[in-house]
Amino acid sequence: MEDCHRKERGRDANESPAIKTTRVTDHRPQFSGLPFCKNRFFLNLIMVAHLGAIAPSSCFPCRLTRLPRLSSTKHKHRPFIMNAMSDDPIREWILSEGNATKITGISPVGGGCINRANRYDTDAGSFFVKTNRSIGPSMFEGEALGLNAMYKTNSIHVPKPFKVGSLPTGGSYIIMEFIEFGASRGDQSVLGRKLAEMHRAGKTDKGFGFDVDNTIGSTPQINTWTSDWIKFYGEHRLGFQLKLAQDQYGDRTIYEKGQRLVRSMGPLFDGIVIEPCLLHGDLWSGNISADKNGEPVILDPACYYGHNEAEFGMSWCAGFGGSFYSAYFEVMPKQPGFEKRTDLYLLYHYLNHYNLFGSGYRSSAMSIIDDYLRILKA
């Protein structure tokens, strides 16, 4: 837990001086009687359940990494960006467009690793605010556009994003609806059904991609609109990660074998029609919760329009059970060949974890590639 606790303490030292800060405990459920740290919790869970390996010393999957972040996104749409800069744009927005006349308290919210999070209590309700002292608004703009796209499907509960902007001292912020979490993780079958409803409702005629590039963990995720799914997944998902592995580790083996798979994976999609669906894009347990009414909530997305099956690429960290999948397939019927594509969709996230955390994940990615090369005789 050490790494996450260090980050929590760091937050106190950096609170806005403009308003008195009150420290409160995390509102998220506590696991196993330990202070909640979703990242360290899943480190232990995943290592024990899936890998049987020794945990890396970093706070997996905080995804704090040395990788370059997106320096810019394609700003075709900037609906959440604030134009004018004030000394405290967060306070200013809350006291104007947020319809509050006074802020009654600010308290840190734990659980995330990349950003600092605070709850702002006001006479107009509570707001959830994330800030990042070093990254410009493009990361939060991607998050806001993703949250807004999911919110507009009127299916699963996601926080409504309100504002994204730059901080006067550098960095950026996002203000969104504050969600009171409940004590349970919610009903798996409701989660499955609502997620499927989001996939069914979230449509586009632009193809596969998204209006902005975003990040998966802190790895850039390229969302250039592409009419063909196999091309999109081969180039902007597997191909991007394979290239990153070659560039940062000099791993030519995984790059070349992976590219052979990309070139030969077409038959895995035989006989199905793939329509672009709005995906959360990073659906693992740390981004799934339930509100105080027990309704599932999904957070912190890496949205794009893609094949619905790609949503299960993080299922090795999500704990989806049988009731989740049956409820999901009642709304979004399982397509022929689903099982033979499952590992292909895991592969993107294993490669990303290899790129973020190092060689512990290489063998998982490599064995998926080798298996497919054998099956496809490529």
Ligand SMILES: Nc1ncnc2c1ncn2[C@@H]1O[C@H](COP(=O)(O)OP(=O)(O)OP(=O)(O)O)[C@@H](O)[C@H]1O
């Ligand atoms: N809208 C919200 N209302 C209340 N609490 C929230 C909301 N969104 C997120 N949280 C809480 O804040 C924590 C941090 O948020 P989040 O995971 O988005 O942070 P992050 O630093 O951007 O992400 P990460 O490090 O996980 O990639 C979450 O674990 C959750 O407990």
